[in-house]
Amino acid sequence: MRWSQLYAPTLRQDPADAEAASHRLLVRAGFVRQLMAGHYSLLPLAVRVRAKVIQVIREEMTRIGAQEFILPAMHPADLWRRTGRWDAMGEEMFRLTDRRGTDLALGMTHEEVIASVAAELGSYRRLPQLWYQFQTKFRDEPRPRSGLIRVREFTMKDSYSLDVDEAGLDRSFALHDEAYRRIFARLGVPAIGVEASSGNMGGSDSVEFMCPSEAGEDLVVRCPSGDYAANVEKAASRLDPVADGPGPPVPERFDTPHARTIEELTRLHDVPAERQVKTLVYVLDDRLALVLMRGDHALVEQKLADATGAVAIRPAHQEEIVAALKAAPGSLGAVTAALPPDHGMTILADEALRGRRDMTTGANVDGVHVRGVDIARDVAVDHWADLREVRAGEPCPRCGAPLEVVDAIEVGHIFKLGYRYTEAMGVRVLGPDGAEITPIMGSYGIGVERAIAAIVEANHDDAGIVWPVGVAPFDVAVVLLNPGDAEVAAVAERVHTALGAAGVDVVLDDRDERPGAKFKDVELIGIPYRVTVGRRGVDAGTVEITARASGETVVVPVDEAAPRLVGLLTA
Missing domain, CATH: 3.30.930.10 (Bira Bifunctional Protein; Domain 2)
Known part of the structure; x- marks a missing residue:
């Protein structure tokens, strides 16, 4: 070529x-x-x-x-x-x-x-x-x-x-x-x-x-x-064990008129995110479900789909949420006493909430939350599953080392x-x-x-692509520095032909361009090896072989160029 x-x-x-x-x-x-x-x-x-x-x-x-x-x-x-x-x-x-x-x-x-x-x-x-x-x-x-x-x-x-x-x-x-x-x-x-x-x-x-x-x-x-x-x-990851206090005998309501997010409840009412129960409403195959997460944990929707076998899954729209729970997002909860008796919604909870007590969640009344929630006592969980997104630094589930x-x-x-x-x-x-x-x-x-x-x-540098041998568009580029010099051109042709006969995928750069432009193109495209053929080398009976990955250049006799490259390509 x-x-x-x-x-x-x-x-x-x-x-x-x-x-x-x-x-x-x-x-x-x-x-x-x-x-x-x-x-x-x-x-x-x-x-x-x-x-x-x-x-x-x-x-x-x-x-x-x-x-x-x-x-x-x-x-x-x-x-x-x-x-x-x-x-x-x-x-x-x-x-x-x-x-x-x-x-x-x-x-x-x-x-x-x-x-x-x-x-x-x-x-x-x-x-x-x-x-x-x-x-x-x-x-x-x-x-x-x-x-x-x-x-x-x-x-x-x-x-x-x-x-x-x-x-x-x-x-x-x-x-x-x-x-x-x-x-x-x-x-x-x-x-x-x-x-x-x-x-x-x-x-x-x-x-x-x-x-x-x-x-x-x-x-x-x-x-x-x-x-x-x-x-x-x-x-998955391990979670550090949490020691909860007993909390009150029944959940206690308290007003939270300006707290509609996990962060606002923390800032305005001094409730740490890890002590909150976040209530998400999802539609799973056309049926509403409540998904409970710890306040500082994020839901992975694919885990929810895997845990339920649901084919179609999406967050519920606000009008669907209000119709089902009589409250807007920001004040939602799954405490049994706060749910409509005939709500018909499946309640799923992340494993991080299992056994937790003295937690805070929404009361299903706009601007109201409840504290002192004992999950086992106050919430009728239908299914438990690992639903949360793992974060960097949490312990490996196998050896306990910090995950990345x-x-x-x-x-x-x-x-x-x-x-x-x-x-x-x-x-x-x-x-x-x-x-x-x-x-x-x-x-x-x-x-x-x-x-x-x-x-x-995985294989590039500031100059361009560095294709591994075997997938590069060409294995070798023979760069002719003096296209108008018949003797130099003949040597380049000889090297090109010898490489082709040896089964090497080779391109001969015969363009009438500046050497620097040719070298930049070879580097940008990422051809693994470059053979440079110029007047000075021909006078000495040599050519230069440059490896794209390392930038190293060796000078070899003209007739040794093809065998040397075949050896490099098959090493």
Whole structure:
């Protein structure tokens, strides 16, 4: 490849709207251009990187025995209705109708489609099966941002396992876990596996692979000792024991006309936040529920969804709250005596409130609170669950060390789905005894473009991208300093040809540009090695080899350049 023929529109200035390093550099280095919010054109350099990332993933999928499919990107709504996800996916699913009025969706994921294909398996002798694909997915993100990290159209490697029983699923899950760790190591992404919620995918266990990064939109809670890590939606921590006094025999009302928040109740009435019960009202699958949290703790909505199994979840609107409790937010509480006798609302409480006494909460009268609340005595809790968000510094649930919370990019997610999709789609196979059994499923995903962004986030410096060997658009750039000098040009051609013959992905920078501009482009784009061919070196029979990652330069004889680079690239 000759640079004079390559479309690589590099920019000297950062794009004004780019915050994440990967977004800034992928635009500046001529890899991507935005079409509209959440939709990017991949230019030739990005296509080359994407192909290499896909190849790494494909090799590791093949290594565990997976077979490649290509499944439709457009799905009939009836398929999603059978599993209940047509409604559960909400506004993030792109929906459309065809000319006959049939409801369709642009696929966010393919569990339903895979289960429909699996209906033909017939016998347990055909299990296990590991199937995967690379397919465009669509997600109507409300706030697409950070370049390729959060988009509305992207390539996903999604794979699926079908097994006879849970032991088989455990094996398939472990195979993918190991494959993912190899993939991210080869891509140069420092991903860590963390415990995670399965969300609307369903199933029992799931692990997210997270790349720590300031550009990340997820939070990972991890122990410095390395024995615990979890997504904030799943993370737990120890809480220091609290010694409460007995409090009064019954709760006592007191006026709080100007205290509508946790902070105001603390400031105006000297009630510490940790001694308050915060009452939140949520709608869970069209039914109102009261959610009780300690005043200084934040609710994680995904934990609430996981604890209740609710498909649709949202905070109640003020008019719904007033109609149910006769009070506005700021004075709400779940003390039995303060609730309408026929309220019909489920009461859920965070485990941090279990056994607490002498607490303060709203009285369901505007401007009035009650103190001396004994949770066990005064509140009829229907369900207890871990609902709170873990904070940095809280003790690790395993070893007690202070936890840290870091920003991270989710680059992969693996799920044990269970029987949800095969049961809904009526998938049955004949078992060893001739009786029908339902196969059990797993699902495993990697976002290809997001992985590219994560590589850049983890591998860049002030000069530009530093691609790891194996995923760079080119392995080597041969930079010709004197295009008009026939002898120098001939040497550059010789090195270029020798590298190509050795299987090296090489580009010859034959442009009539200043050396400094050429060097800056090579650094910005992030090509791992640069061979500089100039008049002085040709006179001495040498060329210079410069490593992008370290900046180190060595001088070698012209004929040794190709063998030396092959050795460096395969080391």
